[in-house]
Amino acid sequence: MREPNAPSRLRGLDWVLAALxxxxxxxxxxxxxxxxxxLLAVCAWRWTADLRSWALAPLTLRVIVVLVSxxxxxxxxxxxxxxxAGTAFLVLMAAAKLLETRTSRxxxxxxxxxxxxxxxxxxxxQSLSQLPWLLGSxxxxxxxxxRVHAPSAQAPARHIARRTLQLLLQAVPLALLMFLLFPRLPxxxxxxxxxxxxxxxxxxxxxxxxxxxxxxxxxxxxRARFSGATPPxxxxxxxxxxxxxxxxRSWRRPSAQAFPQPQVTFRGPAIRYQVTLxxxxxxxxxxxxxxxxxxxxxxxxxxxxxxxxxxxxNNVAAFDLTSHTNFTAGASLAESMRRKDLALPRDGTNxxxxxxxxxxxxxxxxxxxxxxxxMLAMFRQQPFEYTMQPPRLADNAVDEFLFDTRKGFCEHxxxxxxxxxxxxxxxxxxxxxxxxxxxxxxxxxxxxxxxxAHAWSEVWIEGRGWxxxxxxxxxxPERIQGSLIDAVADDxxxxxxxxxxxxxxxxxxxGWDAVNDxxxxxxxxxxxxxxxxxxxxxGVDDPDWRALGLGLAGSLAAFFxxxxxxxxxxxxxxxxxxxxxxxxxxxxxCASAD
Amino acid sequence: xxxLLRDLRARIERRAHAWIRRxxxxxxxxxxxxxxxxxxxxTRLGVAYGAMLCAMLLGGMNYNNNLGxxxxxxxxxxxxxxxxxxxxxLAGVQLRLLEAVPGFVGSDVRFRVLLEHSSNVARPALEIxxxxxxxxxxxxxxxxxxxxxxxxxxxAQRRGRVALERFVVSTSHPFGLFRAWxxxxxxxxxxxxxxxxxxxxxxPLTATDTGGAxxxxxxxxxxxxxxxxxxGDSLRRVAWKAYARGQGLYTKQFAGTDVVSHVFDYxxxxxLPAESRLEQLCRWVLDAQEHGEAFALRxxxxxxxxxxxxxxxxxxxxxxxxxxxxxxxxA
Numbered sequence: 013m014r015e016p017n018a019p020s021r022l023r024g025l026d027w028v029l030a031a032l033x034x035x036x037x038x039x040x041x042x043x044x045x046x047x048x049x050x051l052l053a054v055c056a057w058r059w060t061a062d063l064r065s066w067a068l069a070p071l072t073l074r075v076i077v078v079l080v081s082x083x084x085x086x087x088x089x090x091x092x093x094x095x096x097a098g099t100a101f102l103v104l105m106a107a108a109k110l111l112e113t114r115t116s117r118x119x120x121x122x123x124x125x126x127x128x129x130x131x132x133x134x135x136x137x138q139s140l141s142q143l144p145w146l147l148g149s150x151x152x153x154x155x156x157x158x159r160v161h162a163p164s165a166q167a168p169a170r171h172i173a174r175r176t177l178q179l180l181l182q183a184v185p186l187a188l189l190m191f192l193l194f195p196r197l198p199x200x201x202x203x204x205x206x207x208x209x210x211x212x213x214x215x216x217x218x219x220x221x222x223x224x225x226x227x228x229x230x231x232x233x234x235r236a237r238f239s240g241a242t243p244p245x246x247x248x249x250x251x252x253x254x255x256x257x258x259x260x261r262s263w264r265r266p267s268a269q270a271f272p273q274p275q276v277t278f279r280g281p282a283i284r285y286q287v288t289l290x291x292x293x294x295x296x297x298x299x300x301x302x303x304x305x306x307x308x309x310x311x312x313x314x315x316x317x318x319x320x321x322x323x324x325x326n327n328v329a330a331f332d333l334t335s336h337t338n339f340t341a342g343a344s345l346a347e348s349m350r351r352k353d354l355a356l357p358r359d360g361t362n363x364x365x366x367x368x369x370x371x372x373x374x375x376x377x378x379x380x381x382x383x384x385x386x387m388l389a390m391f392r393q394q395p396f397e398y399t400m401q402p403p404r405l406a407d408n409a410v411d412e413f414l415f416d417t418r419k420g421f422c423e424h425x426x427x428x429x430x431x432x433x434x435x436x437x438x439x440x441x442x443x444x445x446x447x448x449x450x451x452x453x454x455x456x457x458x459x460x461x462x463x464x465a466h467a468w469s470e471v472w473i474e475g476r477g478w479x480x481x482x483x484x485x486x487x488x489p490e491r492i493q494g495s496l497i498d499a500v501a502d503d504x505x506x507x508x509x510x511x512x513x514x515x516x517x518x519x520x521x522x523g524w525d526a527v528n529d530x531x532x533x534x535x536x537x538x539x540x541x542x543x544x545x546x547x548x549x550x551g552v553d554d555p556d557w558r559a560l561g562l563g564l565a566g567s568l569a570a571f572f573x574x575x576x577x578x579x580x581x582x583x584x585x586x587x588x589x590x591x592x593x594x595x596x597x598x599x600x601x602c603a604s605a606d
Numbered sequence: 607x608x609x610l611l612r613d614l615r616a617r618i619e620r621r622a623h624a625w626i627r628r629x630x631x632x633x634x635x636x637x638x639x640x641x642x643x644x645x646x647x648x649t650r651l652g653v654a655y656g657a658m659l660c661a662m663l664l665g666g667m668n669y670n671n672n673l674g675x676x677x678x679x680x681x682x683x684x685x686x687x688x689x690x691x692x693x694x695x696l697a698g699v700q701l702r703l704l705e706a707v708p709g710f711v712g713s714d715v716r717f718r719v720l721l722e723h724s725s726n727v728a729r730p731a732l733e734i735x736x737x738x739x740x741x742x743x744x745x746x747x748x749x750x751x752x753x754x755x756x757x758x759x760x761x762a763q764r765r766g767r768v769a770l771e772r773f774v775v776s777t778s779h780p781f782g783l784f785r786a787w788x789x790x791x792x793x794x795x796x797x798x799x800x801x802x803x804x805x806x807x808x809x810p811l812t813a814t815d816t817g818g819a820x821x822x823x824x825x826x827x828x829x830x831x832x833x834x835x836x837x838g839d840s841l842r843r844v845a846w847k848a849y850a851r852g853q854g855l856y857t858k859q860f861a862g863t864d865v866v867s868h869v870f871d872y873x874x875x876x877x878l879p880a881e882s883r884l885e886q887l888c889r890w891v892l893d894a895q896e897h898g899e900a901f902a903l904r905x906x907x908x909x910x911x912x913x914x915x916x917x918x919x920x921x922x923x924x925x926x927x928x929x930x931x932x933x934x935x936x937a
Contacts, residue, residue: 120651120782124658127681131662134673150677154684154781161782167730175780179691183683190679191672201668327670538672575687579694585724586751 024160025062027169028119028126029055031156032106034149035126038133038142039099044088047100050081054107069111078108099132119160126153138291138328140531151180182575189567195560196540213292214252214444214465219262220409220423227400227421227496229462230507231290233446234298235529237457238285245448245493247337249301249468249480250460252445253294254316256352258434260361261409263427263442271315271349274342274478278304283337288330288532295320297331298445298460301480302341305334315349316441317341317478328536342477345439353439353472362410362431369435380438380473384481387432391425391486394418398488398499400506422447422491425483426467439472443480448495455526463496463507619737623772626789636702639775639788644696646689652783655685685783692784695729695777699748704755706796708923709762710888715796717760717770721746722753731779734758736772762798765884766931769795799923802892803885807875809868809894809901832856867912868894868901870922872929884926891926895919905929 033055040048061068069077081104082092089097106125113119130146130153155169155176162172213233234250255263283300297311297319311319311331321329356366376382395418402420405412410431413424426442433440447466449458468482485492491499497506511517534542547555547563630643648656659682666674700722707716721732729748734756746754760768776787832845835855845856870890875883887903894901895916902912903922908929910922 116782117651121654124654128658128662131665131674131677134677135665135669135671138671138673146677150680157782158780161731161778161780179687179780180680180684183680183687186683186686187676187680190683191676194675194679196670197667198670201664535676536672539670571686572690575690579690579697582727583694583698583723583725583729585698586726 021062021065022113022119023116023162024119024156025113026059027152027156027159028122029059029110031149031153032122032126032129034145034152035129035133036103036106037149038137038145039103039129042096042136043100043103044084046084047081047103051103051107054110058110058113068114074108074111077111078104081108095132095135099129099136102129102132116160120157123153123157123160126156138536140528151176154180182578186567186571189571190564191538192543192546193560193564193567195557195564196538196543198540213290213294213462214296216253216255216265216294217262218255218264218423218427218442218444218467220405220413220420220427227463227465228505228507231462232525232528233292233460233462233464234287234289235452235455235457235459235532236285236287236300236449237455238283240281240283242451242458243283243300243337246485247300248448248458249466249482250298250446250449251301251303251318251443252296252298254314254318254470255442255444256316258356258427258431260357260359260407266352271352272346273313273315274317274349275344276302276304276317276339276341278302278336278339280336280338283335284332285335286330286332288328288529288537289325290328291326293324293326295322295324297321297325297329297333299333300335301337301443301445302335302339303333304336304339307331328532330533330537340477342472343475345472350439350472353441354434354437356431356434362408364408364411365414365428365431366435368414369432369437372432373436373438378437380436380471383433383436383438384471387429388481388483388486391429391483396420396425396487398484398491400496400500400504422467422482422484425487426469429481429483430469433469433471441470443468443470447482447492450495450522452522452525452529454523455529457529459522459525461507623789627772627791630789630791632791632793634793636700637790637792639696639699639701639790641693641697644693644786644788646693646784646786649778649782649785652685652785655681655783659685688781689784691780692777692786695779696732696775696786696788698725699723699729699732699775701775701790701792703792703794706794708797708799708920708927710799711762711765711801713762714759715762715768715798717758717794717796719756719758719773720753721748721756721775723748724751726750729777729779731777732756733776733778735774735776737774760796765798765800765881765927767795767928768798797924797927799927800881800884800888802889803882805889805893807886809870809890810874832858868899869904869912870894870901871904872906873904880930884929888923888926891919891922 032051036043036048036051060066082101085097085100085104086092089100091097092101102125106122106129109118109122109125113122127150130150133142133146155173158172158176159169253265256266257264282304285300287298289297297306299306299319302317303313303319306313306319310322312322314320319331319333321331356362372383372386376386397419398421399419400421402413402424403417405417410428413420414428414432430440430442444465444467446460446464447468448464449460451457452459466484468480468484470478470480472478482492488499495508497508497512500506511521543560544555547559552559626645659678662674662678662681665671666678702720702722704718704720707718709715719734721734723729728750732746732748732754734744734746736758744756744758746756748754758770758773760770762768770792772789772791774787774789776785778785832848833856835844835857843858845858848854848856868890870887872883872887875886878886887905891901891903895914898914900912900914901922903910903925905925908925910918910925
């Protein structure tokens with residue numbers, strides 16, 4: 013029987029607070045600090061109030077907290093919509109709810125918010141490595157819920173945890189079936205927020221001379237699985253955004269794009285492969301230079317030959333592509349394009365570089381090939397150094413780099429080269445993307461990391477069209493043949509150096525990457541097509557949506573049947589009920605019965 | 607609007623109860639809660655949980671996010687699993703009436719119900735009440751193969767037999783998302799005794815040693831001594847002279863009061879309404895019992911011979927309660 017005067021302490025409060033903390037954990041790096049601090053303060057206050065039997069917050073205070081925090085969120089994000097602002101809003105709602113938790117129902121609401129926060133974490137980040145934490149938090153949240161609704165305060169936590177685990181494990185089979193069979197409808201039904209959040213990846217702006225943080229990241233940018241042989245390293249140029257506009261310091265993509273599509277002809281063997289991109293929140297699809305075929309429904313090609321997805325890539329996305337490394341692009345150059353790719357700032361910055369370009373043009377009487385060769389020879393012969401830790405550059409960045417510091421990485425070389433080419437009257441542009449990649453023997457695919465990010469130049473030559481020129485290859489051929497580690501000095505901190513020194517560690521990491529790739533391919537990217545393939549393999553002829561629906565209904569029914577049978581068995585009366593059973597069965601069971 | 611909803615709810619509730627009653631028929635003690643008679647619906651929290659899952663499902667589909675969907679499916683599945691467990695917690699419980707405890711009108715009658723089961727798994731958080739909406743008055747935890755007692759309390763509003771028409775055993779274990787309930791229509795009834803009258807009239811006295819009918823007046827003749835005043839004593843018998851002397855309140859005792867037996871007769875209270883007579887008789891019975899005096903009870907058509915003791919008292923009170931009583935029912 014329930015005590016008439018129940019103790020004033022709210023049952024399960026400590027568990028709910030712990031579960032909430034675990035659910036908020038993954039969001040802390042992205043939350044505004046004041047949100048986290050507010051939640052912490054409220055949790056601490058609520059817990060103390062429970063211990064000391066303090067009075068809870070009056071209505072006016074709660075209303076003020078809700079209003080102020082809503083305004084705060086709006087001020088921070090300029091919206092209440094979207095995952096990020098929504099998450100912060102949820103956290104504040106949990107804090108506001110904690111101010112008035114009096115009953116088990118209030119606590120249950122907090123538990124629900126905890127679950128929603130975990131769900132939001134999954135929407136934002138789908139990596140395998142965060143899964144254990146999230147599942148653990150979900151379990152803790154379920155334990156908290158059972159604690160809140162436990163029959164008596166005396167029930168030991170151990171029992172409750174075990175019971176919750178049982179229930180969760182029983183829920184797994186049906187969850188799996190639903191995951192496999194629930195129809196995946198294509199496309200968003202309402203506007204997906206274009207995420208402003210920073211994701212690691214290429215930018216549509218490049219400023220040589222600023223600190224490069226991309227190369228310091230060992231994160232995977234994408235993986236490529238070739239159906240034939242993997243192309244050799246020097247052909248692994250992955251085309252990303254092309255930058256045309258230069259203001260003396262930074263390169264940018266043109267804002268208004270109305271340029272004619274260049275003609276492209278391909279020669280040689282086709283290379284077929286699948287690219288699986290990690291979400292980077294931008295539209296470009298990295299393709300081996302130069303893509304010749306792509307899924308037309310999802311991808312378009314820009315005037316500067318970069319593949320663009322119809323939507324920002326916010327989830328792991330895979331595309332089947334075909335490329336030819338032997339190609340001619342843009343036999344003729346539109347006048348508007350030529351003007352764009354010859355433009356230099358007219359404010360007199362980088363004067364020495366511009367003078368160098370004019371000098372080269374004069375010397376070779378406008379033969380662009382000779383101009384290119386001489387510029388590359390200059391990089392090769394003069395004491396240029398390839399380093400990931402170049403000195404900072406100021407206003408005349410190209411001049412400083414070419415004539416003073418002479419230390420830099422791909423961005424510096426590509427930028428300087430392109431500026432000199434333009435000054436020499438050769439249409440030129442900067443192409444950013446990735447170069448290289450590491451073959452993973454465990455999965456049979458190429459891993460391209462953020463540290464493989466690269467920038468090179470393209471020059472347009474009459475009769476030849478756009479031609480790739482990689483000035484970095486002239487300075488540090490090891491960068492193109494091998495990887496970043498091979499190209500820079502031994503004491504520079506570059507991701508993966510430790511790993512490369514230890515074969516065992518390397519195998520472990522490649523194995524883990526293969527597991528992640530499997531996760532991406534089979535779980536994160538599981539879609540309607542995978543569902544039909546699955547049904548097909550299970551022997552369903554000509555699988556369609558109806559087959560999925562029937563399968564779902566069937567598995568629900570089967571699950572209910574199995575669970576009911578199990579429960580009937582669980583609560584079964586012992587064999588030989590009544591006193592007769594006592595003489596034969598264990599006396600302990602009889603003694604325990606009243 | 608709220609009232610409309612509440613009325614609608616109440617109507618649905620009545621119809622549902624009527625339907626369940628028709629479907630199950632009356633129960634005979636002991637009652638086993640078989641699977642077929644256990645109903646289950648989501649609680650308000652369960653509905654909120656469902657709404658949350660719908661939002662998650664829509665979001666997961668919109669973002670084409672498999673992990674979000676997977677998490678949603680896990681929670682959906684967890685909800686369905688707990689639904690079965692909630693149902694299973696109740697199925698197979700047996701109920702038996704231990705005792706129907708009578709009470710006076712104005713207080714309450716009680717039904718002590720034993721919940722038992724024979725399975726090897728505990729069934730926690732069983733709740734017993736009169737409707738599904740107000741379940742939580744009494745909770746019981748059933749240990750493995752054990753039993754637990756719960757008491758249902760009914761206000762005794764009218765004299766007579768109070769039948770427990772219906773009660774509800776329910777549980778929302780383990781997560782509070784669903785409530786499974788079973789409606790029991792037991793053949794339980796308890797007796798509501800008349801409300802005892804204020805101490806105003808003195809009981810008729812009868813000295814059994816002299817035999818025959820004795821007039822109460824005789825007792826007033828021979829002064830025998832004083833005893834401390836008790837509530838209900840006639841003011842005419844108070845020893846005012848002793849009180850005036852500052853000795854406190856005393857009641858004069860007379861030789862004739864040395865009686866050991868009363869006859870409480872319904873007919874002797876002519877002039878009072880029927881219920882008041884019964885209430886007066888009830889008061890006399892209680893007082894006599896309290897003072898250890900023997901008494902007999904005469905009601906039209908019923909006569910209970912002189913006796914003492916709790917069983918006798920209860921027999922007399924029951925006779926008073928059931929005298930020309932209509933059966934009242936509750937719940």
